[in-house]
Amino acid sequence: MTAELGHFINGEHVNGQSGRLHDIFNPTTGEVQAKVALAAPAEVAHAVAAAENAFPVWAAMNPQRRARVLFKFKELVEKDMENLAKMLSSEHGKILPDARGDVQRGLEVVEFACGIPHLQKGEYTEAAGPGIDVYSMRQPLGVVAGITPFNFPAMIPMWMFSVAIACGNTFINKPSEKDPSVPLRLAELMMEAGAPEGVLNVVNGDKEAVDAIIEDPRVKAISFVGSSDIAQYIYANGTKHNKRVQAFGGAKNHMIILPDADMENAVNQLIGSAYGSAGERCMATPVAVPVGEGTADALVSILKPKVEALRIGPSLSEDSDLGPLVTAAHRDRVKAYIRMAADEGQELVVDGREFSLQGYENGFFMGGTLLDHARPGHQSYHDEIFGPVLQIVRAENFEEAIALPSNHQYGNGVAIFTRNGAAAREFAQKVNVGMVGVNVPIPVPVAYHTFGGWKRSGFGDTNQHGPEGVRFWTKIKTITQRWPEDVQGSEFVIPTME
Numbered sequence: 424m425t426a427e428l429g430h431f432i433n434g435e436h437v438n439g440q441s442g443r444l445h446d447i448f449n450p451t452t453g454e455v456q457a458k459v460a461l462a463a464p465a466e467v468a469h470a471v472a473a474a475e476n477a478f479p480v481w482a483a484m485n486p487q488r489r490a491r492v493l494f495k496f497k498e499l500v501e502k503d504m505e506n507l508a509k510m511l512s513s514e515h516g517k518i519l520p521d522a523r524g525d526v527q528r529g530l531e532v533v534e535f536a537c538g539i540p541h542l543q544k545g546e547y548t549e550a551a552g553p554g555i556d557v558y559s560m561r562q563p564l565g566v567v568a569g570i571t572p573f574n575f576p577a578m579i580p581m582w583m584f585s586v587a588i589a590c591g592n593t594f595i596n597k598p599s600e601k602d603p604s605v606p607l608r609l610a611e612l613m614m615e616a617g618a619p620e621g622v623l624n625v626v627n628g629d630k631e632a633v634d635a636i637i638e639d640p641r642v643k644a645i646s647f648v649g650s651s652d653i654a655q656y657i658y659a660n661g662t663k664h665n666k667r668v669q670a671f672g673g674a675k676n677h678m679i680i681l682p683d684a685d686m687e688n689a690v691n692q693l694i695g696s697a698y699g700s701a702g703e704r705c706m707a708t709p710v711a712v713p714v715g716e717g718t719a720d721a722l723v724s725i726l727k728p729k730v731e732a733l734r735i736g737p738s739l740s741e742d743s744d745l746g747p748l749v750t751a752a753h754r755d756r757v758k759a760y761i762r763m764a765a766d767e768g769q770e771l772v773v774d775g776r777e778f779s780l781q782g783y784e785n786g787f788f789m790g791g792t793l794l795d796h797a798r799p800g801h802q803s804y805h806d807e808i809f810g811p812v813l814q815i816v817r818a819e820n821f822e823e824a825i826a827l828p829s830n831h832q833y834g835n836g837v838a839i840f841t842r843n844g845a846a847a848r849e850f851a852q853k854v855n856v857g858m859v860g861v862n863v864p865i866p867v868p869v870a871y872h873t874f875g876g877w878k879r880s881g882f883g884d885t886n887q888h889g890p891e892g893v894r895f896w897t898k899i900k901t902i903t904q905r906w907p908e909d910v911q912g913s914e915f916v917i918p919t920m921e
């Protein structure tokens with residue numbers, strides 16, 4: 424019988440009540456390996472009540488004790504790494520070493536959040552006025568929620584809940600219905616680490632559950648990561664319901680290659696960032712921008728045999744470069760984009776559409792695809808494809824290379840490969856994109872810096888993790904105090920520092 428996954432509420436697994444279920448595939452075999460319950464609004468309300476109940480005690484716990492729970496959680500996740508990575512790989516389709524990386528990048532934010540006693544400290548000004556001192560404190564918001572995508576089922580929930588609960592909030596994660604097992608397991612481990620019941624809950628579901636979270640006045644903030652149209656919807660509706668919202672969307676990241684770049688190195692970096700995880704990363708590099716015809720021709724000639732030689736295999740294999748895509752529907756959508764690109768006049772240098780893996784003919788595989796001569800105006804360049812597809816846009820000069828990513832609808836990440844420090848510096852200053860790599864293909868900032876894209880890649884003002892994360896998950900209170908020894912006279916004029 425197919426396993427049926429429910430929710431994790433108030434410290435325990437609970438079965439779904441709505442009667443609505445969603446298939447969880449094994450992308451390598453194409454089989455349905457489990458089903459997940461899709462919550463009705465009443466089940467969301469149950470989770471919110473549990474989180475609300477847990478909040479006062481958790482928020483009042485001193486930050487060092489909250490940090491100890493996170494230290495323990497980190498230890499438990501490390502011990503469970505192989506189990507988590509296999510679970511993740513067999514639902515998502517990314518290869519096992521990459522699945523370990525997904526868990527590890529999340530753990531790095533947990534490590535950051537372990538510093539919460541220092542991070543949440545307020546500021547203090549002595550003698551701001553006669554006998555007056557001013558100080559500030561950062562207090563948790565209450566019940567908060569994270570709505571997460573399929574493509575990083577370990578890292579992105581950990582980005583959100585480790586900082587949120589370190590700050591004293593209680594949390595509801597609504598993971599992707601495509602791969603919910605890892606978020607459920609992380610909630611179990613958080614309980615085992617000593618978090619009180621209700622501090623971290625997982626509610627599975629789709630739009631119905633998301634809308635119930637948005638509309639519940641007890642939920643004070645929402646962090647969302649997913650595609651841009653949904654991100655915009657969550658931002659608009661969440662803020663309409665008076666919530667604090669950060670909503671991160673899709674991407675189309677460019678890698679600029681200047682004529683002076685070390686081409687061999689640039690290509691090695693590009694191939695990993697374009698095709699790793701079958702291109703299903705918001706910080707993948709689906710667009711290469713060689714500057715000058717000579718650079719472009721050299722790039723294509725070095726790339727072509729490498730794309731043809733990509734090792735595509737079952738997700739649990741240790742020696743493949745990439746595995747299958749997440750669902751058949753998504754793979755077919757990616758293939759439709761390749762057809763569109765060809766119709767738009769792009770040259771199909773390598774066509775991965777016919778690829779099939781022997782022994783796994785029902786798996787959601789496709790081969791790496793390389794398209795040359797893409798340009799602005801092409802729909803397939805404008806949209807996020809989110810598959811193992813690399814498009815080359817040839818730029819005539821440096822100015823055009825800055826303009827391409829700057830004018831694109833998305834502004835998540837961008838990279839420049841060059842040996843020229845001045846050009847790299849000018850590029851980093853001028854480009855209209857949130858995260859920039861210089862000779863680094865996937866510039867995902869480390870946990871103690873902050874992650875966030877611009878334009879249609881990010882709605883809201885505050886980024887994920889790092890000090891910005893602490894600001895997002897807390898509200899600031901400022902106290903102005905005076906302890907007068909004598910009775911004071913009345914003041915009818917606003918006090919100033921004159």
Ligand code: NAD
Pocket residue numbers: 570571572573574575597598599600628629630633634648649650651653654671672673674704705807809835876880
């Ligand atoms: P998605 O937008 O389909 O789903 C994200 C979440 O929203 C899931 O939990 C899903 O259940 C929920 N959802 C889906 N449809 C909804 C609706 N109509 N109303 C309310 N909620 C809904 O995204 P996905 O396919 O899971 O993830 C891939 C996308 O996420 C890509 O666009 C990728 O670029 C993006 N992404 C962005 C970042 C970033 O930091 N900017 C990181 C990872 C992924």
